[in-house]
Amino acid sequence: MKQEITFKINGEACRVEVDPTWTLLYLLREVLELTGTKEGCGYGECGACTVIVDGQAINSCLYPILEIEGRAVTTIEGLRKPDGELHPLQQAFVNKGAVQCGFCTSGMIMSAKALIDENEKPTEEAIKEGIAGNLCRCTGYVQIVDAIKTVAGRGRT
Protein backbone atom coordinates (compact mmCIF):
# COMPACT_ATOMS: atom_id res chain seq x y z
CA MET A 1 0.00 0.00 0.00
CA LYS A 2 1.60 3.23 -1.17
CA GLN A 3 1.99 6.15 1.20
CA GLU A 4 2.90 9.74 0.59
CA ILE A 5 5.85 11.28 2.44
CA THR A 6 7.53 14.65 2.46
CA PHE A 7 11.19 15.20 3.22
CA LYS A 8 14.14 17.32 2.17
CA ILE A 9 16.61 16.03 -0.36
CA ASN A 10 19.80 18.06 -0.78
CA GLY A 11 18.05 21.13 0.58
CA GLU A 12 14.90 20.88 -1.56
CA ALA A 13 11.53 19.76 -0.34
CA CYS A 14 10.36 16.57 -2.00
CA ARG A 15 6.97 14.89 -2.00
CA VAL A 16 6.98 11.29 -3.06
CA GLU A 17 4.76 8.24 -2.99
CA VAL A 18 6.52 5.25 -1.46
CA ASP A 19 5.93 1.65 -0.57
CA PRO A 20 6.68 0.83 3.10
CA THR A 21 9.02 -1.98 2.05
CA TRP A 22 11.43 0.35 0.29
CA THR A 23 14.70 1.39 1.80
CA LEU A 24 16.02 4.93 1.52
CA LEU A 25 18.59 3.61 -0.96
CA TYR A 26 15.87 2.24 -3.23
CA LEU A 27 14.08 5.57 -3.25
CA LEU A 28 17.28 7.47 -4.02
CA ARG A 29 18.52 5.27 -6.83
CA GLU A 30 15.46 3.76 -8.45
CA VAL A 31 12.85 6.45 -7.96
CA LEU A 32 14.67 9.77 -7.65
CA GLU A 33 17.42 8.53 -9.99
CA LEU A 34 20.13 9.92 -7.76
CA THR A 35 22.55 7.16 -8.66
CA GLY A 36 25.65 8.66 -7.07
CA THR A 37 24.81 6.68 -3.97
CA LYS A 38 25.86 3.08 -4.57
CA GLU A 39 24.59 -0.26 -3.41
CA GLY A 40 27.39 -2.60 -2.38
CA CYS A 41 26.42 -5.35 0.01
CA GLY A 42 22.94 -4.23 1.04
CA TYR A 43 23.64 -5.41 4.59
CA GLY A 44 25.33 -2.40 6.16
CA GLU A 45 28.82 -3.88 5.89
CA CYS A 46 30.42 -1.88 3.09
CA GLY A 47 29.24 1.72 3.47
CA ALA A 48 28.92 2.39 -0.28
CA CYS A 49 25.36 3.60 0.34
CA THR A 50 26.31 6.11 3.05
CA VAL A 51 24.23 9.31 3.04
CA ILE A 52 23.71 11.98 5.67
CA VAL A 53 20.35 12.16 7.44
CA ASP A 54 19.90 15.13 9.79
CA GLY A 55 23.67 15.54 10.05
CA GLN A 56 24.46 11.90 10.75
CA ALA A 57 26.04 9.41 8.38
CA ILE A 58 23.87 6.33 7.97
CA ASN A 59 23.68 3.29 5.71
CA SER A 60 20.78 4.06 3.39
CA CYS A 61 20.39 0.37 2.50
CA LEU A 62 19.18 -0.29 6.07
CA TYR A 63 17.01 2.81 6.47
CA PRO A 64 13.25 2.14 6.36
CA ILE A 65 11.77 4.64 3.95
CA LEU A 66 8.92 5.81 6.17
CA GLU A 67 11.41 7.02 8.80
CA ILE A 68 12.61 9.65 6.37
CA GLU A 69 9.39 11.65 6.76
CA GLY A 70 10.23 15.21 7.75
CA ARG A 71 13.98 14.66 7.77
CA ALA A 72 16.76 16.18 5.67
CA VAL A 73 18.83 13.87 3.46
CA THR A 74 22.13 14.86 1.86
CA THR A 75 23.60 12.71 -0.89
CA ILE A 76 26.77 13.06 -2.92
CA GLU A 77 24.75 14.99 -5.53
CA GLY A 78 24.07 17.66 -2.93
CA LEU A 79 27.71 18.55 -2.29
CA ARG A 80 28.56 20.30 -5.55
CA LYS A 81 27.71 23.98 -5.72
CA PRO A 82 25.06 25.06 -8.25
CA ASP A 83 27.77 26.55 -10.47
CA GLY A 84 29.43 23.15 -10.70
CA GLU A 85 32.31 23.83 -8.34
CA LEU A 86 33.25 20.69 -6.44
CA HIS A 87 32.96 20.42 -2.68
CA PRO A 88 36.40 20.72 -0.98
CA LEU A 89 36.29 17.03 -0.11
CA GLN A 90 35.49 16.04 -3.68
CA GLN A 91 38.30 18.25 -4.96
CA ALA A 92 40.70 16.78 -2.38
CA PHE A 93 39.83 13.26 -3.52
CA VAL A 94 40.62 14.28 -7.12
CA ASN A 95 43.85 16.04 -6.17
CA LYS A 96 45.18 13.21 -4.04
CA GLY A 97 44.22 10.42 -6.44
CA ALA A 98 41.90 8.93 -3.83
CA VAL A 99 39.59 7.51 -6.50
CA GLN A 100 40.41 4.23 -8.20
CA CYS A 101 37.36 2.31 -9.39
CA GLY A 102 35.18 4.92 -7.70
CA PHE A 103 32.52 2.65 -6.29
CA CYS A 104 33.27 3.42 -2.64
CA THR A 105 33.98 7.10 -3.28
CA SER A 106 30.56 8.64 -2.67
CA GLY A 107 30.19 6.71 0.57
CA MET A 108 33.70 7.66 1.65
CA ILE A 109 33.06 11.33 0.97
CA MET A 110 29.74 11.32 2.80
CA SER A 111 31.34 9.64 5.84
CA ALA A 112 34.19 12.13 5.72
CA LYS A 113 31.77 15.05 5.48
CA ALA A 114 29.77 13.86 8.48
CA LEU A 115 33.01 13.46 10.41
CA ILE A 116 34.38 16.90 9.55
CA ASP A 117 31.04 18.61 10.19
CA GLU A 118 31.12 17.15 13.68
CA ASN A 119 34.85 17.49 14.40
CA GLU A 120 36.53 20.23 12.41
CA LYS A 121 40.04 18.97 12.81
CA PRO A 122 40.02 15.20 13.26
CA THR A 123 43.29 13.41 13.93
CA GLU A 124 44.46 10.73 11.53
CA GLU A 125 43.20 8.20 14.06
CA ALA A 126 39.76 9.83 14.09
CA ILE A 127 39.65 9.92 10.29
CA LYS A 128 40.41 6.21 10.12
CA GLU A 129 37.75 5.57 12.72
CA GLY A 130 35.28 7.76 10.83
CA ILE A 131 35.64 5.81 7.58
CA ALA A 132 35.99 2.41 9.23
CA GLY A 133 32.55 1.48 7.92
CA ASN A 134 33.48 2.19 4.30
CA LEU A 135 35.20 -0.58 2.39
CA CYS A 136 37.51 0.19 -0.54
CA ARG A 137 38.20 -3.01 -2.43
CA CYS A 138 40.90 -1.26 -4.44
CA THR A 139 42.52 -0.78 -1.00
CA GLY A 140 43.41 2.83 -1.73
CA TYR A 141 42.99 3.87 1.89
CA VAL A 142 46.23 5.82 2.21
CA GLN A 143 45.24 8.32 -0.47
CA ILE A 144 41.73 8.55 0.92
CA VAL A 145 43.00 9.39 4.41
CA ASP A 146 45.47 11.87 2.88
CA ALA A 147 42.67 13.56 0.96
CA ILE A 148 40.50 13.92 4.05
CA LYS A 149 43.48 15.28 6.00
CA THR A 150 43.93 18.13 3.53
CA VAL A 151 40.35 19.27 4.17
CA ALA A 152 40.42 18.70 7.95
CA GLY A 153 41.07 21.93 9.78
CA ARG A 154 39.76 24.19 7.02
CA GLY A 155 36.53 24.78 8.92
CA ARG A 156 33.02 23.52 8.35
CA THR A 157 32.47 22.04 4.92
Added chain:
Amino acid sequence: MQPCRDRREKQKGSLITGNDKGVTVAGFEYHKPHSIKEAVHLMESLDNARFIAGGTDVMVLLRQKKIAPAHLISLRNIDGFSDIGFENGLQIGGGVTLNEIVANDFMQKRYPALTDAAAMVGSRQIRNVATLSGNICNAAPSADTACPLLVLDAIVKTTGPQGNRQLPLDDFFLGEGRVDLGAGELLTGFHLPRLAMNTGSAYIKHTRRQAMDLPMVGIAARVTIKIGGNEIGCKDAFCTIDNISNILSKLEDEDLRIEEVRIAMGVVAPRPVRARKAEAALRGKVISEKLFEEIAEIAATEAQPRDSIRGEAWYRREMVKVLTKRVILKAVDRVLRPDDLIRPDRLW
Protein backbone atom coordinates in the same frame (compact mmCIF):
# COMPACT_ATOMS: atom_id res chain seq x y z
CA MET B 1 29.33 20.61 -16.98
CA GLN B 2 25.72 19.46 -17.19
CA PRO B 3 23.81 19.86 -13.97
CA CYS B 4 22.68 16.47 -12.75
CA ARG B 5 19.21 15.70 -14.01
CA ASP B 6 17.08 13.56 -11.84
CA ARG B 7 13.48 12.59 -11.52
CA ARG B 8 12.62 15.65 -9.47
CA GLU B 9 13.33 17.94 -12.43
CA LYS B 10 11.52 15.78 -14.92
CA GLN B 11 8.39 15.72 -12.78
CA LYS B 12 8.67 19.18 -11.33
CA GLY B 13 5.97 20.01 -8.83
CA SER B 14 4.03 16.80 -9.18
CA LEU B 15 4.01 13.87 -6.79
CA ILE B 16 6.88 11.55 -7.62
CA THR B 17 5.97 7.91 -7.95
CA GLY B 18 8.02 4.85 -8.70
CA ASN B 19 7.44 1.25 -9.65
CA ASP B 20 8.19 -1.74 -7.47
CA LYS B 21 10.46 -3.61 -9.78
CA GLY B 22 13.42 -4.85 -7.86
CA VAL B 23 11.75 -4.83 -4.47
CA THR B 24 12.31 -8.33 -3.20
CA VAL B 25 10.84 -8.07 0.26
CA ALA B 26 7.31 -9.31 0.83
CA GLY B 27 4.84 -6.58 1.68
CA PHE B 28 4.34 -5.37 5.22
CA GLU B 29 2.64 -2.49 6.93
CA TYR B 30 4.77 0.01 8.80
CA HIS B 31 3.45 1.52 12.01
CA LYS B 32 4.85 4.56 13.78
CA PRO B 33 3.42 4.70 17.31
CA HIS B 34 4.19 7.73 19.48
CA SER B 35 3.96 6.13 22.92
CA ILE B 36 5.10 2.89 24.53
CA LYS B 37 1.50 2.10 25.38
CA GLU B 38 0.46 2.46 21.76
CA ALA B 39 3.38 0.29 20.59
CA VAL B 40 2.55 -2.50 23.03
CA HIS B 41 -1.12 -2.28 22.10
CA LEU B 42 -0.28 -2.54 18.39
CA MET B 43 1.92 -5.56 19.03
CA GLU B 44 -0.87 -7.22 20.98
CA SER B 45 -3.56 -6.55 18.40
CA LEU B 46 -1.67 -7.32 15.20
CA ASP B 47 -0.78 -10.75 13.86
CA ASN B 48 2.78 -11.51 12.82
CA ALA B 49 4.15 -8.16 13.94
CA ARG B 50 7.68 -7.24 14.89
CA PHE B 51 9.29 -4.30 16.66
CA ILE B 52 11.96 -2.40 14.76
CA ALA B 53 14.22 0.14 16.51
CA GLY B 54 17.42 1.07 14.63
CA GLY B 55 16.70 -1.69 12.14
CA THR B 56 20.32 -2.65 11.54
CA ASP B 57 19.45 -6.27 12.30
CA VAL B 58 15.77 -6.39 11.31
CA MET B 59 16.37 -4.87 7.86
CA VAL B 60 19.12 -7.42 7.19
CA LEU B 61 16.91 -10.32 8.30
CA LEU B 62 14.11 -9.01 6.06
CA ARG B 63 16.40 -8.86 3.09
CA GLN B 64 17.76 -12.33 3.77
CA LYS B 65 14.13 -13.47 3.97
CA LYS B 66 14.75 -14.97 7.37
CA ILE B 67 11.72 -13.14 8.67
CA ALA B 68 8.52 -12.15 6.85
CA PRO B 69 6.46 -10.01 9.22
CA ALA B 70 3.09 -8.62 8.15
CA HIS B 71 3.60 -5.55 10.35
CA LEU B 72 6.66 -3.65 11.50
CA ILE B 73 6.19 -1.48 14.58
CA SER B 74 8.75 1.29 14.59
CA LEU B 75 10.13 2.47 17.93
CA ARG B 76 11.85 5.56 16.57
CA ASN B 77 9.02 8.00 17.06
CA ILE B 78 8.12 7.24 20.66
CA ASP B 79 8.26 10.37 22.80
CA GLY B 80 11.02 10.30 25.38
CA PHE B 81 12.23 6.87 24.29
CA SER B 82 15.74 8.18 23.57
CA ASP B 83 16.16 9.93 26.91
CA ILE B 84 19.13 9.44 29.19
CA GLY B 85 18.32 10.24 32.83
CA PHE B 86 20.44 10.45 35.95
CA GLU B 87 17.99 9.43 38.69
CA ASN B 88 19.43 6.77 41.03
CA GLY B 89 22.44 6.21 38.86
CA LEU B 90 21.63 6.10 35.19
CA GLN B 91 18.47 5.51 33.18
CA ILE B 92 18.96 4.66 29.51
CA GLY B 93 15.88 4.71 27.29
CA GLY B 94 15.14 1.89 24.86
CA GLY B 95 15.70 4.14 21.85
CA VAL B 96 19.16 5.40 22.83
CA THR B 97 21.61 4.71 20.02
CA LEU B 98 25.12 3.42 20.51
CA ASN B 99 26.67 6.69 19.33
CA GLU B 100 24.57 8.62 21.84
CA ILE B 101 26.19 6.45 24.51
CA VAL B 102 29.68 7.02 23.10
CA ALA B 103 29.09 10.78 23.06
CA ASN B 104 27.81 10.95 26.63
CA ASP B 105 30.53 12.40 28.88
CA PHE B 106 28.91 11.23 32.09
CA MET B 107 28.84 7.63 30.91
CA GLN B 108 32.40 7.90 29.69
CA LYS B 109 33.43 9.00 33.18
CA ARG B 110 31.30 6.77 35.38
CA TYR B 111 30.44 3.75 33.27
CA PRO B 112 33.40 3.55 30.87
CA ALA B 113 33.00 -0.19 30.23
CA LEU B 114 29.76 0.57 28.40
CA THR B 115 31.36 3.34 26.35
CA ASP B 116 34.29 1.05 25.48
CA ALA B 117 31.86 -1.51 24.10
CA ALA B 118 29.43 0.83 22.34
CA ALA B 119 32.31 2.51 20.51
CA MET B 120 33.42 -0.84 19.08
CA VAL B 121 30.14 -2.01 17.56
CA GLY B 122 30.01 -2.00 13.75
CA SER B 123 30.75 1.28 12.03
CA ARG B 124 29.83 4.89 12.67
CA GLN B 125 26.91 4.56 10.26
CA ILE B 126 25.61 1.56 12.19
CA ARG B 127 26.12 3.15 15.62
CA ASN B 128 24.19 6.23 14.52
CA VAL B 129 21.00 4.19 14.28
CA ALA B 130 21.57 0.93 16.19
CA THR B 131 20.24 0.94 19.75
CA LEU B 132 21.58 -0.47 22.99
CA SER B 133 18.30 -2.27 23.59
CA GLY B 134 18.45 -3.88 20.15
CA ASN B 135 21.93 -5.20 20.85
CA ILE B 136 20.61 -6.81 24.04
CA CYS B 137 17.28 -8.09 22.66
CA ASN B 138 19.08 -9.97 19.90
CA ALA B 139 20.83 -11.91 22.67
CA ALA B 140 23.75 -12.86 20.46
CA PRO B 141 26.54 -14.45 22.52
CA SER B 142 28.79 -11.88 20.89
CA ALA B 143 26.73 -8.78 21.76
CA ASP B 144 29.40 -6.25 22.76
CA THR B 145 27.28 -4.25 25.17
CA ALA B 146 26.05 -7.29 27.10
CA CYS B 147 29.25 -7.84 29.13
CA PRO B 148 29.55 -4.24 30.34
CA LEU B 149 25.87 -4.12 31.26
CA LEU B 150 26.28 -7.37 33.21
CA VAL B 151 29.22 -6.05 35.24
CA LEU B 152 27.40 -2.76 35.83
CA ASP B 153 24.47 -4.73 37.35
CA ALA B 154 22.02 -3.39 34.77
CA ILE B 155 18.32 -3.74 35.43
CA VAL B 156 16.13 -4.33 32.38
CA LYS B 157 12.80 -2.50 32.23
CA THR B 158 10.00 -3.95 30.15
CA THR B 159 6.41 -3.07 29.36
CA GLY B 160 3.88 -5.57 28.14
CA PRO B 161 0.17 -6.27 28.07
CA GLN B 162 0.53 -7.46 31.69
CA GLY B 163 2.17 -4.20 32.78
CA ASN B 164 5.70 -3.19 33.69
CA ARG B 165 8.50 -5.44 34.91
CA GLN B 166 12.06 -4.88 36.09
CA LEU B 167 14.58 -7.68 36.24
CA PRO B 168 18.38 -8.06 36.40
CA LEU B 169 20.01 -8.43 32.99
CA ASP B 170 21.55 -11.72 34.12
CA ASP B 171 18.05 -13.20 34.39
CA PHE B 172 16.92 -11.58 31.14
CA PHE B 173 19.23 -13.73 28.97
CA LEU B 174 17.79 -17.21 28.56
CA GLY B 175 20.13 -18.64 25.97
CA GLU B 176 21.42 -18.09 22.47
CA GLY B 177 19.07 -15.60 20.81
CA ARG B 178 16.51 -15.96 23.59
CA VAL B 179 15.52 -13.36 26.16
CA ASP B 180 12.85 -13.20 28.82
CA LEU B 181 10.30 -11.18 26.86
CA GLY B 182 6.71 -12.35 26.79
CA ALA B 183 4.34 -12.00 23.83
CA GLY B 184 3.95 -8.35 22.97
CA GLU B 185 6.44 -7.29 25.64
CA LEU B 186 8.88 -4.49 24.87
CA LEU B 187 12.25 -3.64 26.42
CA THR B 188 11.79 -0.01 27.37
CA GLY B 189 15.15 0.79 28.93
CA PHE B 190 17.91 0.04 31.38
CA HIS B 191 18.71 1.19 34.88
CA LEU B 192 22.35 1.22 35.93
CA PRO B 193 22.64 1.53 39.71
CA ARG B 194 24.85 4.21 41.20
CA LEU B 195 28.37 2.89 41.71
CA ALA B 196 30.45 3.11 44.88
CA MET B 197 33.37 5.55 45.12
CA ASN B 198 36.63 4.36 43.57
CA THR B 199 34.95 2.12 41.07
CA GLY B 200 36.39 1.54 37.63
CA SER B 201 35.18 -0.56 34.75
CA ALA B 202 36.45 -1.60 31.34
CA TYR B 203 35.66 -3.78 28.35
CA ILE B 204 38.14 -5.37 25.98
CA LYS B 205 37.10 -6.86 22.68
CA HIS B 206 39.39 -9.28 20.87
CA THR B 207 38.91 -9.19 17.11
CA ARG B 208 40.79 -10.18 13.99
CA ARG B 209 40.46 -6.70 12.50
CA GLN B 210 40.04 -3.33 14.14
CA ALA B 211 36.63 -2.36 12.80
CA MET B 212 33.41 -3.97 11.62
CA ASP B 213 34.06 -7.27 13.33
CA LEU B 214 32.34 -9.36 15.96
CA PRO B 215 34.42 -10.23 19.00
CA MET B 216 36.32 -13.51 19.16
CA VAL B 217 36.19 -12.99 22.91
CA GLY B 218 34.88 -9.97 24.82
CA ILE B 219 35.48 -9.42 28.52
CA ALA B 220 34.28 -6.72 30.89
CA ALA B 221 35.23 -6.05 34.50
CA ARG B 222 34.24 -3.66 37.26
CA VAL B 223 36.28 -3.22 40.44
CA THR B 224 35.88 -1.14 43.58
CA ILE B 225 39.15 -0.49 45.40
CA LYS B 226 39.88 0.59 48.96
CA ILE B 227 43.11 1.31 50.84
CA GLY B 228 43.01 -0.55 54.15
CA GLY B 229 39.23 -0.20 54.16
CA ASN B 230 39.28 3.55 53.41
CA GLU B 231 38.35 5.46 50.30
CA ILE B 232 41.18 6.49 48.06
CA GLY B 233 41.47 10.27 48.25
CA CYS B 234 42.69 12.14 45.26
CA LYS B 235 43.35 10.39 41.98
CA ASP B 236 46.08 12.86 41.21
CA ALA B 237 48.30 11.06 43.70
CA PHE B 238 48.88 8.59 40.91
CA CYS B 239 49.58 11.18 38.25
CA THR B 240 52.15 9.30 36.22
CA ILE B 241 52.43 7.94 32.72
CA ASP B 242 54.13 4.80 33.97
CA ASN B 243 52.42 1.59 32.98
CA ILE B 244 49.93 0.12 35.40
CA SER B 245 52.04 -2.93 36.27
CA ASN B 246 54.83 -0.68 37.56
CA ILE B 247 52.38 1.46 39.48
CA LEU B 248 50.95 -1.63 41.15
CA SER B 249 54.38 -2.97 42.09
CA LYS B 250 55.16 0.34 43.78
CA LEU B 251 51.87 0.22 45.68
CA GLU B 252 52.42 -3.26 47.09
CA ASP B 253 52.71 -2.14 50.72
CA GLU B 254 49.63 0.09 50.55
CA ASP B 255 47.08 -2.62 51.39
CA LEU B 256 45.12 -1.85 48.25
CA ARG B 257 42.14 -4.20 48.26
CA ILE B 258 39.49 -5.22 45.79
CA GLU B 259 36.30 -4.43 47.67
CA GLU B 260 33.81 -5.48 45.00
CA VAL B 261 34.25 -7.04 41.59
CA ARG B 262 32.27 -8.24 38.58
CA ILE B 263 33.64 -10.04 35.54
CA ALA B 264 31.58 -10.95 32.48
CA MET B 265 32.61 -12.88 29.39
CA GLY B 266 31.13 -12.87 25.90
CA VAL B 267 31.32 -15.48 23.11
CA VAL B 268 32.49 -18.19 25.53
CA ALA B 269 29.03 -19.66 26.13
CA PRO B 270 25.60 -19.65 24.43
CA ARG B 271 24.92 -16.36 26.24
CA PRO B 272 27.07 -13.69 27.89
CA VAL B 273 28.03 -15.02 31.32
CA ARG B 274 29.47 -13.84 34.62
CA ALA B 275 32.71 -15.46 35.81
CA ARG B 276 31.40 -15.96 39.34
CA LYS B 277 34.19 -18.19 40.66
CA ALA B 278 36.82 -15.74 39.50
CA GLU B 279 34.89 -12.88 41.12
CA ALA B 280 34.67 -14.76 44.43
CA ALA B 281 38.39 -15.50 44.34
CA LEU B 282 39.20 -11.84 43.81
CA ARG B 283 36.82 -10.22 46.29
CA GLY B 284 38.55 -8.76 49.37
CA LYS B 285 42.06 -9.61 48.18
CA VAL B 286 45.11 -7.37 48.15
CA ILE B 287 45.82 -6.25 44.59
CA SER B 288 48.82 -7.59 42.74
CA GLU B 289 49.49 -8.52 39.17
CA LYS B 290 50.25 -12.09 40.24
CA LEU B 291 46.79 -12.39 41.78
CA PHE B 292 45.18 -11.24 38.53
CA GLU B 293 47.02 -14.01 36.71
CA GLU B 294 45.52 -16.60 39.08
CA ILE B 295 42.08 -15.06 38.63
CA ALA B 296 42.49 -15.26 34.87
CA GLU B 297 43.18 -19.00 35.12
CA ILE B 298 39.97 -19.45 37.11
CA ALA B 299 37.96 -17.41 34.59
CA ALA B 300 39.31 -19.62 31.79
CA THR B 301 37.94 -22.72 33.55
CA GLU B 302 34.53 -21.06 33.65
CA ALA B 303 34.56 -20.37 29.91
CA GLN B 304 33.08 -22.95 27.56
CA PRO B 305 33.96 -21.62 24.14
CA ARG B 306 33.41 -23.59 20.96
CA ASP B 307 35.16 -23.74 17.63
CA SER B 308 33.82 -21.32 15.04
CA ILE B 309 35.02 -19.47 11.98
CA ARG B 310 36.18 -16.64 14.19
CA GLY B 311 38.41 -18.76 16.40
CA GLU B 312 39.00 -22.19 17.86
CA ALA B 313 37.96 -23.11 21.38
CA TRP B 314 41.46 -23.63 22.75
CA TYR B 315 42.56 -20.24 21.43
CA ARG B 316 39.54 -18.52 22.88
CA ARG B 317 40.22 -20.08 26.27
CA GLU B 318 43.82 -18.85 26.15
CA MET B 319 42.58 -15.39 25.21
CA VAL B 320 40.15 -15.40 28.12
CA LYS B 321 43.22 -15.70 30.40
CA VAL B 322 45.07 -12.88 28.69
CA LEU B 323 42.09 -10.55 28.48
CA THR B 324 40.74 -11.17 31.98
CA LYS B 325 44.02 -10.03 33.45
CA ARG B 326 44.19 -7.08 31.09
CA VAL B 327 40.65 -5.92 31.64
CA ILE B 328 41.00 -6.04 35.44
CA LEU B 329 44.22 -4.03 35.17
CA LYS B 330 42.47 -1.53 32.95
CA ALA B 331 39.57 -1.17 35.38
CA VAL B 332 42.00 -0.75 38.29
CA ASP B 333 43.90 1.81 36.25
CA ARG B 334 40.72 3.79 35.76
CA VAL B 335 40.30 4.05 39.52
CA LEU B 336 43.88 4.99 40.25
CA ARG B 337 44.67 7.49 37.54
CA PRO B 338 43.05 10.50 35.91
CA ASP B 339 41.43 9.36 32.66
CA ASP B 340 43.67 11.30 30.31
CA LEU B 341 46.75 9.46 31.54
CA ILE B 342 45.38 6.01 30.79
CA ARG B 343 46.82 4.51 27.67
CA PRO B 344 44.65 4.64 24.58
CA ASP B 345 42.43 1.68 24.04
CA ARG B 346 44.24 -0.14 21.33
CA LEU B 347 47.44 -0.37 23.39
CA TRP B 348 45.76 -2.60 25.94
